[in-house]
Amino acid sequence: MRVTNNMITYNFLTSLNKSLERQNKIQEQLTDGKQLHRPSDNPVKSIRALRANVSLVENEQYTQNLNDAISWMESTDSAMSNLSSIAIKFKELALSADGTKPPEAYKAIAAEMDGLINQAVTIGNTKLGDRYIFSGQQDKTLPFVRTDDTVTYYGDNNKISMQIKAGVTTPTQDSVNLTGAAIFGANNEMLQHMIEIKSQLETGTPDLNVVLNTGLTNLDVDSSKLLEAQTQLGARMSSYLLAENMLEKANVVITGDVAANEDLDIPKAIIDFKTSETVYKNALSVGAKIMPASLVDFLK
Structure with missing residues (x-):
């Protein structure tokens, strides 16, 4: 040729x-x-990098959900610890009403108890950002309102769950919140028991059986329920912290995969x-x- x-x-x-x-x-x-600018640069590495980047985006959302959930539970745990401290102080005041005091002294104790009840209601209305943590799913609604000696709950008893991994969430198991019923009882029993004791002492001539026997027994039961709910919350928080740690480790591995497929050997x-x-x-x-x-x- x-x-x-x-x-x-x-x-x-x-x-x-x-x-x-x-x-x-x-x-x-x-x-x-970067060694990849178009799929044709290296089809196999492009597919691997795409899959890894999709996983990173998904994990970024899971990480945000975990951070939000842990913040919510930490705020809840702190509020419940404060409520336990109030319950202890309230019982100490009740025990001081030992039948040896004049009417004005009982009324002074009642006034201090009234302040503790208001503090408990305030803690029940704790917010994280613009959301009330004890309102259930009605988290934009003020949960507890006290009118004289009646406390009304305006939240609901629904759970809030946040997806932290692929799959379906189970609100009863994956919930991050506690409702008003979990801290004060289904009908605000803890607050009502405090109000009953306080009302007895306000008279200046209290029925000490109501104060020292029935009243304190009820408060002990209320405190035990509060502690049990806090313990269950702590267990869930531990599982979320573990999930956060595992997700961080997974992200390190995935980020390494992205770098291995995308980054250039300079x-x-x-x-x-x-x-x-x-x-x-x-x-x-x-x-x-x-x-x-x-x-x-x-x-x-």
């Missing part, structure tokens, strides 16, 4: 353009340190670029020598 000048020129320029394309590709990679790329640049320049030099005239004609 006869080889013409045009064939030589065409083959040379085709080879030269491929060399230039490779050089430009490496230069593009060096610009941002030192190697620099060497490849220099090599490609040298090959391209040498090709230009050789081409100019073997076809000085035909190349100019072709380019015209």
